[in-house]
Amino acid sequence: xxxxxxxxxxxxxxxxxxxxxxxxxxxxxxxxxxxxxxxxxxxxxxxxxxxxxxxxxxxxxxxxxx
Amino acid sequence: xxxxxxxxxxxxxxxxxxxxxxxxxxxxxxxxxxxxxxxxxxxxxxxxxxxxxxxxxxxxxxxxxx
Amino acid sequence: xxxxxxxxxxxxxxxxxxxxxxxxxxxxxxxxxxxxxxxxxxxxxxxxxxxxxxxxxxxxxxxxxx
Amino acid sequence: xxxxxxxxxxxxxxxxxxxxxxxxxxxxxxxxxxxxxxxxxxxxxxxxxxxxxxxxxxxxxxxxxx
Amino acid sequence: xxxxxxxxxxxxxxxxxxxxxxxxxxxxxxxxxxxxxxxxxxxxxxxxxxxxxxxxxxxxxxxxxx
Amino acid sequence: xxxxxxxxxxxxxxxxxxxxxxxxxxxxxxxxxxxxxxxxxxxxxxxxxxxxxxxxxxxxxxxxxx
Numbered sequence: 001x002x003x004x005x006x007x008x009x010x011x012x013x014x015x016x017x018x019x020x021x022x023x024x025x026x027x028x029x030x031x032x033x034x035x036x037x038x039x040x041x042x043x044x045x046x047x048x049x050x051x052x053x054x055x056x057x058x059x060x061x062x063x064x065x066x
Numbered sequence: 067x068x069x070x071x072x073x074x075x076x077x078x079x080x081x082x083x084x085x086x087x088x089x090x091x092x093x094x095x096x097x098x099x100x101x102x103x104x105x106x107x108x109x110x111x112x113x114x115x116x117x118x119x120x121x122x123x124x125x126x127x128x129x130x131x132x
Numbered sequence: 133x134x135x136x137x138x139x140x141x142x143x144x145x146x147x148x149x150x151x152x153x154x155x156x157x158x159x160x161x162x163x164x165x166x167x168x169x170x171x172x173x174x175x176x177x178x179x180x181x182x183x184x185x186x187x188x189x190x191x192x193x194x195x196x197x198x
Numbered sequence: 199x200x201x202x203x204x205x206x207x208x209x210x211x212x213x214x215x216x217x218x219x220x221x222x223x224x225x226x227x228x229x230x231x232x233x234x235x236x237x238x239x240x241x242x243x244x245x246x247x248x249x250x251x252x253x254x255x256x257x258x259x260x261x262x263x264x
Numbered sequence: 265x266x267x268x269x270x271x272x273x274x275x276x277x278x279x280x281x282x283x284x285x286x287x288x289x290x291x292x293x294x295x296x297x298x299x300x301x302x303x304x305x306x307x308x309x310x311x312x313x314x315x316x317x318x319x320x321x322x323x324x325x326x327x328x329x330x
Numbered sequence: 331x332x333x334x335x336x337x338x339x340x341x342x343x344x345x346x347x348x349x350x351x352x353x354x355x356x357x358x359x360x361x362x363x364x365x366x367x368x369x370x371x372x373x374x375x376x377x378x379x380x381x382x383x384x385x386x387x388x389x390x391x392x393x394x395x396x
Binding site: 271314316317319 | 348374
Binding site: 139178181182183184185186187188189191192 | 269278281282285286288289290293300301302303304305306307308309
């Protein structure tokens with residue numbers, strides 16, 4: 001029943017999401033010593049306008065550095 | 067002030083969401099013994115490409131079983 | 133795989149938690165039209181010193197009204 | 199590494215999000231006594247059809263009061 | 265109904281929590297243009313053994329730098 | 331700034347937590363193509379009385395199967 005929620009950027013492809021789910025599940029199953037069948041992963045994709053770091057929007061940090 | 071967050075699939079209709087909010091709120095209010103006025107529900111709808119079970123995307127599990 | 137997380141006060145007994153899990157699961161299973169086997173519930177118990185409503189700690193609201 | 203997640207309505211503009219990230223970060227940094235560089239904020243925007251208060255959808259409460 | 269959840273370290277005092285709730289609520293109410301009465305804050309206190317940054321436990325980072 | 335939150339059982343040792351943080355961080359960093367420095371992991375440990383699966387407390391499922 002463990003649940004992993006990962007909050008990050010918008011992802012590039014279904015293949016990238018597939019790998020994320022596979023690798024996070026394998027990591028958790030191994031460390032807990034659980035069958036991976038009972039592990040759920042939820043990927044949250046966030047726009048750079050909806051995340052801030054150090055008090056600034058990621059969208060603004062990206063705009064400045066480009 | 068209790069808050070219920072439910073992470074599940076994309077829902078079929080506003081009517082289904084209305085019933086989800088009503089039933090989860092009633093359940094929590096009854097068990098806590100609280101007025102339902104102070105209970106908040108947030109429904110998160112997740113694409114089958116963003117959820118994994120047992121290390122595989124729900125999108126892939128669905129594709130295989132159809 | 134739906135997951136329900138409920139954030140509320142410290143609960144009174146295991147029996148109260150048992151009823152919370154049962155009722156929230158039944159509600160979600162019925163509205164989604166899913167088997168309840170795939171539904172997970174996580175109860176988070178929060179001290180009144182760790183929750184605020186309207187800008188004030190629940191602990192302070194309780195102290196004032198008692 | 200503190201992380202602030204705020205669940206609220208759909209926001210009006212990037213400028214409003216910019217101010218939210220700035221003000222929440224400043225508040226947390228000051229109270230913790232931390233450099234704001236290590237604070238992350240995630241803004242979740244929720245449709246009024248996906249949030250309930252007192253057992254009713256925000257969408258329905260709005261419809262009735264307008 | 266907006267809800268703010270802040271995940272950070274164990275806090276030093278009730279007074280520090282009181283200020284956190286007050287300041288985060290004021291910030292969100294002002295930016296949303298809402299009455300602060302409808303805003304909830306939940307403070308999650310995490311042990312340095314339960315948080316990692318850059319792949320290392322905060323507990324280990326602290327041990328090394330002291 | 332990606333943040334991984336894992337909700338599972340009470341863990342056995344600090345060493346187990348250390349490995350969980352290390353492995354989840356490595357997995358996410360590799361799949362996103364990010365430096366692991368910007369990834370945060372939060373481990374939430376839940377009592378078997380506070381988690382339900384299929385409408386039943388984990389504590390009850392364990393008691394029955396032992």
